[in-house]
Amino acid sequence: MPILQSPWATGQRTIPVGDCSADQTAQLFEFALPVAGLAVGDIIELAVLPANNSPVDCILIAEKLDNGGAPAIAFDVGLMSGDVGDKVSARTCGAELYAAANVGQAGGIARPTLASAFTIDPADKDRSIGVKITAAAQAQAAGKKVRLMLQYRPV
Known part of the structure; x- marks a missing residue:
């Protein structure tokens, strides 16, 4: 089960944080599906929840990712174990x-x-938010995007 990564997970993009204790920050994270089909259990390391922050709200935004006659793709979205950017463990x-x-x-x-979704406690390190495929697409639409608009605040 490979881990695919967005530019935020690899450190190619920075994660904004508020500069005051009550600041809310919003970041749109996105990932374009690869040509190769995703299998059940594959994980996309999509977003990063900064250290000492908790989610305030989020919106999952997806293009049509399954071009099959009876689309089947489904996924879970939540916190990942391990360190941000780790593809080895x-x-x-x-x-x-x-x-x-x-x-x-x-x-x-x-x-x-x-x-x-609204009761995630803050942690003293950045944490990944992943998308885990729970049902594979009948016919995956390559290049289509899954996005997460994440709002968070320092706690």
Whole structure:
């Protein structure tokens, strides 16, 4: 199960943080699907939640990612284990933000419905937010994007 990474996960893009204790910051993270189809269990290291911050809100935005006659793609979105940018270690991906999201089947947006999306405690290190494929696409649409608009604040 490979880990695919966005430019934020690899450090090619910086992650903004507020400069005052009550500042809320919003960042749009995105990843374009590769030509090779994603398999169940594959993880996209999409976003980074900065140290000492907690999510305030998020919006999952997906283009139509599955061109099959009966689209099937679904994924969980949540905190990943391990260190940001680590592709060597075995890592897991939770479902604190979204569980079995199917927004990529037709394209659109999704707001969190899980209480766990709003109760993530801050940590003393940056943490990855991943997208774990739970159902593979019938016919993956290469180059289409999955995005996460993440709002967070220092705690």
